[in-house]
Amino acid sequence: MSATLAAPAPLRAASWSRRWSRPLKGLAGVLLLLAAWQVSVPLVGMSSYFYPSPADVIASFTELTRKGILPVYLADSLLRYLTGLTVGALLGVGVGVLIGLNRTASLALSPLFRFLFAVVEVAWIPIFVVWFGYGIKTIILALIYVVFFPVLYNTLLGVRTAPQILVNAVRSLGANRWQVLRLVILPSALPGIITGLRVGAGFAFRGLVFAEIIAAKTGIGYLIFEGTQSQQTARTIVGMIVMGLLWLAIDQFYLRPIERATIERWGLTVDAEQRT
Amino acid sequence: MLRLPALATACVLAAALLYWLAGVLGAQHKLAALEPLPPRANYAVTLAFPPERFHQLRLQDKGRVVEVRKRTVYIMDMSPAALHDVAREYWVDTIVPWAGR
Numbered sequence: 001m002s003a004t005l006a007a008p009a010p011l012r013a014a015s016w017s018r019r020w021s022r023p024l025k026g027l028a029g030v031l032l033l034l035a036a037w038q039v040s041v042p043l044v045g046m047s048s049y050f051y052p053s054p055a056d057v058i059a060s061f062t063e064l065t066r067k068g069i070l071p072v073y074l075a076d077s078l079l080r081y082l083t084g085l086t087v088g089a090l091l092g093v094g095v096g097v098l099i100g101l102n103r104t105a106s107l108a109l110s111p112l113f114r115f116l117f118a119v120v121e122v123a124w125i126p127i128f129v130v131w132f133g134y135g136i137k138t139i140i141l142a143l144i145y146v147v148f149f150p151v152l153y154n155t156l157l158g159v160r161t162a163p164q165i166l167v168n169a170v171r172s173l174g175a176n177r178w179q180v181l182r183l184v185i186l187p188s189a190l191p192g193i194i195t196g197l198r199v200g201a202g203f204a205f206r207g208l209v210f211a212e213i214i215a216a217k218t219g220i221g222y223l224i225f226e227g228t229q230s231q232q233t234a235r236t237i238v239g240m241i242v243m244g245l246l247w248l249a250i251d252q253f254y255l256r257p258i259e260r261a262t263i264e265r266w267g268l269t270v271d272a273e274q275r276t
Numbered sequence: 277m278l279r280l281p282a283l284a285t286a287c288v289l290a291a292a293l294l295y296w297l298a299g300v301l302g303a304q305h306k307l308a309a310l311e312p313l314p315p316r317a318n319y320a321v322t323l324a325f326p327p328e329r330f331h332q333l334r335l336q337d338k339g340r341v342v343e344v345r346k347r348t349v350y351i352m353d354m355s356p357a358a359l360h361d362v363a364r365e366y367w368v369d370t371i372v373p374w375a376g377r
Contacts, residue, residue: 068367069330071295217333253284261278 052234057241060234069223074242077208077219080136084143085204089197092148096155097181097189117149121207125214139211139219146207147200154196158189194262198255205247220246303363306371313356318376321362322348322369331367338362352376 034054041053048056064070099106121142128138162185170184212221220239227236307313319339323331326347335341338361339354347369354362362368 066367067325067328067331068365069328072330072334218330249284254281257278257280 049231049233052237056234057237060232061238061241064223064235064238070238070242073219073223074246076216077212077221078246080139080143080212080219081204081208084140084208085147085197085201087140088144088147088200088204089151091144092151092196092200093155093193095148096152096193097159097186099152100156100159100189101181101185113149113152117153121146122210125211129215134215134217136216138215139208142211142215143204143207146203147197150200150203151193151196154192154199155189158192159185161192162188190265191259191263194259198251198259201250201255202247205243209243299364299366302366303360306363306368307359310359310371310373313359316353316355317359318350318352318374319354319359319362320348320350320372320374322371323367324369325367334365335362350374 038054041051044051052060061070095109099109124145125138125142128141132138132141166184166188167180170180175183208219209221209224212219213225216222220243224236224239224243227233227239321335324347327335327344327349332341332344332349335349335351338358339351341349341351343350351362351374359371363371
């Protein structure tokens with residue numbers, strides 16, 4: 001029975017090839033870049049302070065791990081990032097739903113939010129430092145600020161584009177405002193919220209580096225800054241690579257699957273794979 | 277549908293648990309000879325390498341760092357809880373009592 005249901009061998013091979021060809025091509029690109037980098041070091045002929053080789057960076061990574069610096073910085077950065085992302089997203093969704101459903105709130109708050117959206121978080125960080133000092137409060141506030149606006153605007157879009165026909169249908173069945181919100185508006189807005197979250201999560205990563213450079217004594221952003229200050233450029237590059245890999249992992253293992261699942265469950269398409 | 281996030285979270289939690297467990301077991305091993313611990317005491321904490329600013333700042337949170345000589349940091353007035361925190365760090369090699377200045 002199982003033999004009749006199993007996919008034919010050529011089909012299985014094609015599926016395997018399709019599944020692995022993208023990551024393998026990506027890996028080949030990275031290896032090619034590393035090889036070109038390593039080969040270019042003797043050709044450039046500069047000191048490792050100006051132009052560290054991949055071997056220097058690997059040695060620096062090992063040293064930072066052996067000395068316990070990298071795990072602590074990574075944990076600190078992740079904690080700040082997740083806290084800022086969670087609070088910023090919750091606030092963005094809450095305010096987005098409020099503005100989306102309430103015309104008075106929309107009229108009162110929209111100009112203010114449009115103005116604040118234009119003032120980037122880097123401009124706020126010095127003020128936050130004056131108000132809250134150096135440390136975790138300032139960093140988390142900067143992250144909340146960065147995440148809030150993309151989530152807010154995407155939530156707002158989702159709420160305003162909820163199908164009116166479904167709202168009317170649920171109302172005609174006797175649903176109250178809370179039920180309309182829970183059964184129609186929030187599920188309709190969910191794909192937008194998740195898209196906003198993904199955009200905000202990317203912005204938050206940049207915000208984290210800025211905030212840690214200015215207002216922290218630990219964290220990956222601080223490592224990037226401190227590496228050049230102490231003439232250990234390889235450490236700076238380790239920080240940059242860790243930051244990039246961390247973002248790739250968060251996007252690949254969390255944001256993309258969640259977005260795909262949300263779109264498939266509540267969105268307008270059945271196969272969200274095509275969208276990513 | 278959300279198997280990948282669940283799996284990734286499980287891996288991260290497992291790694292964090294192993295890291296914590298390794299720290300606890302390491303601390304027990306490093307402090308075995310010092311038991312019972314007095315309420316407050318002075319210690320010489322030796323690292324596997326000369327301490328950087330990062331290590332000195334972390335140790336400063338646990339007591340009064342009064343001197344750094346080669347790989348050893350001399351700390352006064354450490355409580356048992358602070359000593360356990362220091363011993364859990366895998367980059368701490370040995371901890372011995374120190375008479376102080």
